[in-house]
Amino acid sequence: MKKYLILPLLTAALASCATQELYLNVTQPAPVTIAPEIKTVGIIDRSTPTDQTRSLDNLDKLLSLEGADLDSIGTLEAIRGVTEELTANDRFNEVRLLSGMQFKTSSLGGMPAPLTWEQVEGICNESGTQALFSLELYDTDTRVNYATEPTKIKTPLGEIPALLHKASMETLVKTGWRIYSPSDRSILDEYIVAESVVFGGQGVNPVAAVAGMVNRKQAVKEVSRKAGNIYAIRLIPYRLRVTRDYFVKGTDNFKIAKRRAQMGKWDDAAELWQIETTNPKMKVAGRAHYNMAIISEINGDLDAATAWAQKSYSDYRNKLGLRYARILENRKYNEEVLKYQEQR
Numbered sequence: 439m440k441k442y443l444i445l446p447l448l449t450a451a452l453a454s455c456a457t458q459e460l461y462l463n464v465t466q467p468a469p470v471t472i473a474p475e476i477k478t479v480g481i482i483d484r485s486t487p488t489d490q491t492r493s494l495d496n497l498d499k500l501l502s503l504e505g506a507d508l509d510s511i512g513t514l515e516a517i518r519g520v521t522e523e524l525t526a527n528d529r530f531n532e533v534r535l536l537s538g539m540q541f542k543t544s545s546l547g548g549m550p551a552p553l554t555w556e557q558v559e560g561i562c563n564e565s566g567t568q569a570l571f572s573l574e575l576y577d578t579d580t581r582v583n584y585a586t587e588p589t590k591i592k593t594p595l596g597e598i599p600a601l602l603h604k605a606s607m608e609t610l611v612k613t614g615w616r617i618y619s620p621s622d623r624s625i626l627d628e629y630i631v632a633e634s635v636v637f638g639g640q641g642v643n644p645v646a647a648v649a650g651m652v653n654r655k656q657a658v659k660e661v662s663r664k665a666g667n668i669y670a671i672r673l674i675p676y677r678l679r680v681t682r683d684y685f686v687k688g689t690d691n692f693k694i695a696k697r698r699a700q701m702g703k704w705d706d707a708a709e710l711w712q713i714e715t716t717n718p719k720m721k722v723a724g725r726a727h728y729n730m731a732i733i734s735e736i737n738g739d740l741d742a743a744t745a746w747a748q749k750s751y752s753d754y755r756n757k758l759g760l761r762y763a764r765i766l767e768n769r770k771y772n773e774e775v776l777k778y779q780e781q782r
Contacts, residue, residue, distance in 0.1 A: 519666020
């Protein structure tokens with residue numbers, strides 16, 4: 439049986455005077471689904487610009503000794519970030535870095551046209567891989583702000599007026615990725631990750647102000663690797679906190695059940711809701727059916743939860759039941775996707 443964290447919101451705004459909210463932590467399928475039979479994948483870099491589209495960042499060259507090769511260093515780190523994360527994930531038997539293959543792109547600042555399927559199939563056949571993770575885009579965009587303000591400098595002769603020079607620089611690292619599956623000739627994912635790093639410095643002259651920003655290579659490397667990690671995590675299911683409304687008014691049993699729920703005794707609360715499902719008053723019975731859907735979801739029985747929610751609407755005209763039934767149907771679909779993704 440699946441376990442969920444249940445937290446009643448005692449101080450939260452109520453959906454209405456008759457309901458109260460609770461939290462559920464549910465597992466969502468990974469944003470990217472890869473067929474379970476794919477066990478060996480390759481990673482390629484085709485983000486290097488051609489000579490015709492190569493553009494060196496003048497700000498990098500002026501403000502940093504390592505600026506001219508910052509993109510090539512960052513690219514290696516982005517690839518390393520994806521490789522590390524995919525290797526740590528037991529989803530694949532082998533992750534191969536295809537560093538011996540040279541690719542260039544004629545696109546600058548955006549995603550290039552996809553590889554042809556003949557190219558993809560050729561790479562996979564040559565490398566013995568079943569799918570390709572491709573770094574399609576790597577770009578750094580640097581913006582500098584510069585300002586001065588009056589200040590005073592202490593000297594042996596006392597304080598003298600001066601100008602304080604302030605410089606700040608933000609470097610945006612943008613990586614774009616695609617996953618190619620040659621078996622069905624489909625692009626399984628196309629996604630851009632953008633991360634930024636900010637530097638600042640100040641001094642009594644422009645050189646001193648810029649000095650605090652010239653050694654940013656390590657930070658850009660770390661941000662680039664993080665961007666690779668973030669992308670690879672798109673293959674991993676994640677936890678999401680959601681809210682649900684449940685009824686706390688209608689009869690004395692609902693009031694008692696509310697207090698039981700507040701103490702975390704949800705099954706005890708459900709005993710009272712079960713009694714009220716046969717209440718002769720349609721409104722009360724509808725609320726009880728709805729709450730039985732809530733306890734069924736808490737206990738991981740989505741089929742029963744859906745049936746209770748549907749009946750609360752169809753037989754007792756509880757409008758919340760219709761919305762909840764649709765939410766549960768979506769959860770059931772996600773559960774099927776999760777099962778597919780978790781096949782080994």
